[in-house]
Amino acid sequence: MFLYVLLRVTVVVLAMIVLGLVVVVGTDRLRRSRRDVRRRMRTIAPTAVVLIAVLLTNSVARRVVPDSSHIVGIRATFGVDATWWIYELEGGFLPWLQSFETTALTAYFSFVYVYGYVFLLVFPALAYLALPDTRPVRELLAAYSLNYALGLLCYVLVIAYGPRNVMPELVDALMYDTYPRYQHLTRQVNRNTNVLPSLHTSLAVTVALVAYRTREAYPLWYPIAAVLGLSVAVSTMYLGIHWAIDVVAGVVLAAVSVALAARLVGRLPGELAGRLPEGLADRLPSGERPER
Amino acid sequence: MDGWRPRPDAASRRALLAATGVGLAGASAGCVRRARNVTTRDPAGPLSVTITTAVADYDREGIQIARRLAENLQLVGIDAALRTVSREELRRSVLVNHDFELYVARQPEFSDPDFLYELLHSRFSEESGRQNPFGLTSRRVDELLGRQRRAGREDRPGVVADLLSAVAEECPFAPICVPEEYRLVREDRFTGWEEAHLGDRLGYLGLEPLGADDLRGVLTDTLATKNLNPLSVEFRNRGVFVDLVYDSLGVLDDGAVRPWLAEDWSWEGTTATVTLREDVAWHDGEPLDAHDVAFTYRFLADTSREGGSAPAPAPRYRGLVSMVEDVDVEDRRTLSLAVDAEPDPGVRAFLVPILPEHVWEGRTDEADLFGFRSTPGTTEAIVTDNVPPVGSGPFAFADRTERDRLAFERTDDHFSRGDEGLPEATVERLLVTVHPRSTSAIEAVEADDADVTVSTLEAYSIAGVTETDAVRLLTHPPRTYYYVGFNARRAPFTDPKFRLLLARLLDKGWLVEEVFEGEASPIASPATEEWLPNSLAWVDGDPVAPFLGDDGEPNVSAVRGAFERAGFSYDGEGRLLARG
Structure with missing residues (x-):
């Protein structure tokens, strides 16, 4: 079941990417960048190596964290059980949002949550590779x-269950009950206490x-990404997976991450290169050379 | 919201202390005494309570009961919050560590009233496990629990009725309702689904395959894929799979205990002489004999075998094992068990899984983590995941993928094979997969990826079932009930009047309609119909703890009056004051 769902997602997203590359990037630019x-x-x-390392750590940690006795100890000492606090703060918002439920909206948001999201993450990395300047992709x-x-740090410190887990009768798990097969996909990659912030949103x-x-x-690309990004954020709430507070926290996390990335990229490796012995620094790609 | 601010009374107390300090030099002894008298009084404060409950992924109905109760408590001036956890964590907090005030859960079995012995006897109040999680200590209840065990067949119903009345007065927990049990099965692959209850091992034996080689079950939780220890209280629901791997002397069949691993037993007074079946072997090839049986009963009473710093009774089967006073091995196939009960209910002691001595005798040491931090009373036997389990039952463990699947293989030389009188494993393999929600479990059976939902289906998903010639929705006599438990070790829950008043904030009839969609029966007392005296039966309402309100809404002034009559008071903001 899991493999079948995975295959479906891969095929659909590949098709979306090919279409996106042709429309957004254009065949001319693709040919030139080869x-x-x-x-x-x-x-x-x-930069890619750092990302891969973080992803590997993350996938291990997300599975292990809830079970590891050390982390359980850290959580018991520093962790915050936030579920009831969130519920009391915003309880009525999600039932209100879901009151607009229609079959078409559920289908749209389920599609966005699974396929749109994967496309949104993979496509720009490829599109930016078609630019001579590598700074955007980095x-x-x-x-x-x-x-x-x-x-991940937030997940260790904040223990919270999502809205469908607290008010199952008010917030329908729309996607999981309409398309039960997706459960197999998300179950492989996530735990039900990893809620705040919403990484989908961020x-x-x-x-x-x-x-x-x-x-x-x-x-x-900018308007497409904006609409799709907004849809993903709304889908997490509409589908009963995240609280509004998780989504707000996700937006904050995104802003912090983009701001930090803009400051760090080109700097860290540059500084590093500056301290390297002469010969080594010369062998670094030109973009990484310190400006002095 | 203002929890971080010092309480006004605490602040004024500090101010007073400071003032006393300044004036101390010239103060008389009388003044100091007065200051001490004033400053060392702790007033009753506004009460706040925490309700521990598993979230919807583990207990869709439980979390709704907990939320409704919290809302009602808030309406009547009690600050209430939910502590939301996984099912495993709920059991660890409540049953193992007694770290709770109120909790919502499901009692796994209550067919014979003797289950109350384990649940409520004060001798278990300090132990960890299924035994007395409430910390109830009532002489009257203890006495009746003992008497129902020793009463003759004719007298027992009367003693049980007295016991249930005493339990209703003590109110260690508020029973809510008995949910219907729905399961989905494929009739084009097997017939005979109605022969036995699918919450028991016998439900999975004796099925007639229609050309099928494998029996494919679906679970909606992952617990059994992580741990197969029959003694684990956190990981066992009904224990169907460990019961298929481990034999017991007798099995429950239609309410009666019938011989299973025992070929036969005979009673002389309250002592049973048990004869085991011939040539029984463990799944690892070692022979099973009467010494293993004697070992099991002694081991479950103290898994440290008197070797630890504290006795370590098993967290499951405690009530059944407590009936057994003495075990004597006569020869390899014969042993005698002296029980502290009449044969009925004493024969229930035969329902305990028999463990291989050669595996479990090495699990008596206190469990530790990488060599440090062992907890007194917690042995390796209690915390081991017991994978692979070595039993003697009709199915042997084959392999598993954690969180995903379990596989068992038939024990070809099991004594049930070829025995006319016993149901046997009719397929070579039992394969179990996890589908995390009822909806996907239903989809699996409908798509012919599975033959049976071993877990019961959640009430809300029943409407989505499409019955066909091949797919049928089965109901079984319900075996479990929902309840709200109180920690009688902690004030103000130490007071039975207070517990009963909290129970009266649960509108059970309304909860059955709203939360269970009508697929449950409200109850006032934890007993099946045959044991229930008329005075405790639910007839158009709760005779024990009638709801103080209407349609799920509490009547605030009625509740307030009831609390005041019970000796509690309210502050100016309508908050209930209590010590604790």
Whole structure:
């Protein structure tokens, strides 16, 4: 079941990406960038390695964290059980949001939550590779890393269950009950206490913010990313998976991650290179060379 | 909201102390005495309570009961908050650590009233496990619990009726309702689903396969994939799978205990002579004999075998094991058990799973974590995940993927094979997969990916079932009830009057309609119909703890009056004052 769902998602998202590359990036630009792609890959390699390391840590940690006795100890000492606090603060909002439920909206938001989200994360990384300047793609990947790293820290410290877990009769688990098969997908990648912040929201908003910063290169992508990002944020609430507070926290996390990424990218490796022995610094790709 | 501010009374007390300090030099002894007298009085404060409950992923109905109760408590001036946890964590907090005030949960079994012995006897109030989580200590209840065990067949119903009345007065927990049990089965793969209850091991034996080689079950929780220890209280619901792996001397069949691993037993007074079946072997090939049986009963009474710093009774089967006073091995196949009960209910002691001595004798040490921090009374036997389990039952453990699936293989030389009188494993393999929600469990059976939902279906999902020639929705006699438990060790829950008043904030009839969609029966007393005296039966209302209000809404002034008559008072803002 899991593999079947995974295959479906892969095929659909690939189709969306191909379409996106043709429409947003354009075949001309794609053809031109083929010659330079190796240099660009080399330039972004350090950032990509950091992201992969963060993702691996994250996938292990998300499974292990709730069971590991050390983390249980840390949580018992420093952790905050926030579920009831959130519920009392915003309790009525989600039932109100779901009062607009229609079959079409459920289908749209379920699609956005699963397929739209994956597309939103993967597509810009490829699109930015088609730009001669590698800074956007490095910023994007760095922002992803920051989202995951900071998000994981929140998950350790804040213990909260989502709205469908607290008021199942008011907030329908729309996607899981309408399309039970998706349960298998999300169950593999998440735990039900990993709620605050909403990483779906933070990553989607991150993409939208970077799209805004690169709107001159890809004027068409910015509105698409904005609409899709907003839809992802709303879908997490409409589908009863996240509280509004999780979504707000997700937006804040996105803003912090993008701001930090913009400051860090080009700087850290640069500083590092500056301290390296002469010969080594010269071998670094030109983009990483310290400005002195 | 203003929890971080010092309480006004505390602040004024500090001011007074400061003033006393300044004036101390010239103060007389009388003045100091007066100051001490004034400053060392702790007033009753506004009461706040925490309700521990599992979230909807684990208990969709439980969290709704808890929320409604919290809302009602808030309406009548008691600050209430929910502590939301997983099912495993709920059991750990409540049953193991007694760290709770109120909790909402489901009692796994209550067919014979002797289950109350384990649940309520004061001798268990300090133990961890299913035994007396409420910390109730009532001489009257203790006495009746003992008497119903020793009463003759004719007298027992009367003693049980007295016991249930005493329990209603003490109100250690508020019973709410008995939910219907729905399961979905495929009739084109097997027939005989109605022969036995699918909440028991016998439900999975004796099925007639229609060309099927595997029996495919669906669970809606992952607990059994993580741990297969029959003694674990956190990971066991009804224990169907550990019961298929481990045999017991007798099995429950239609309410009666019938011989299983025992070929036969005979009673002389309150001592049973038990003869085991011939040539029984453990799944690892070792022979099973009467010494294993004697070991099991002694081991469950103290899993440290007197070797630890404190006795470590098993957290499950405590009530059944407490009946057994003495075990004597006569020969490899024969042993005698002296029980502190008449044969009925004493024969229920035979329902305990028999464990292999050669595996469990090595689990008596206090459990530790990487060599440090062992907890007195917690042995390896209690905390081990027991994977792979070595039993003697009709199915042997094959393999598992945590959180995802379990596989069992038939024990081909099991004594039930070929025995006319016993239901046997009719397929070579029992495969169990986890589908985390009732809706996806239903989808699995409808799509022919599974033959039976082992877990019961949640009430809300029943309407989504499409019955066909092949797929049928089955109901079984309900075996569990929902309740709100109180921690009688902590003030103000130490007071039975207070507990009963909290019970009266639960509108059970309304909860059955709203939360269970009518798929449950409200109850006032924790007993099945055959044991229930008329005075405790639910007839158009609760005879024990009638709701103080209407349609789920509490009548605030009626509740307030009831609390005041019970000796409690309210402050100017309408908050209930209590010490604790």
